[in-house]
Amino acid sequence: xxxxxxxxxxxxxxxxxxxxxxxxxxxxxxxxxxxxxxxxxxxxxxxxxxxxxxxxxxxxxxxxxxxxxxxxxxxxxxxxxxxx
Numbered sequence: 001x002x003x004x005x006x007x008x009x010x011x012x013x014x015x016x017x018x019x020x021x022x023x024x025x026x027x028x029x030x031x032x033x034x035x036x037x038x039x040x041x042x043x044x045x046x047x048x049x050x051x052x053x054x055x056x057x058x059x060x061x062x063x064x065x066x067x068x069x070x071x072x073x074x075x076x077x078x079x080x081x082x083x084x
Contacts, residue, residue, distance in 0.1 A: 011023075
């Protein structure tokens with residue numbers, strides 16, 4: 001284990017204040033770091049787009065829209081159910 005590595009406990013001891021090796025504290029810190037990293041990437045991407053003269057702050061569409069989006073896929077077969 002390196003210098004910045006923390007050994008995470010399996011279970012939270014619910015102490016007040018929370019200890020540094022608490023899984024909840026470690027998870028919160030990891031998520032905070034990831035969010036900051038994503039924000040930094042988005043900022044760089046926006047700056048690069050401004051330099052090129054294209055403003056593309058719109059996110060790409062993620063959900064299908066149109067007549068095909070309303071179709072539901074068939075449900076799986078009745079595997080695993082008992083015959084009566």
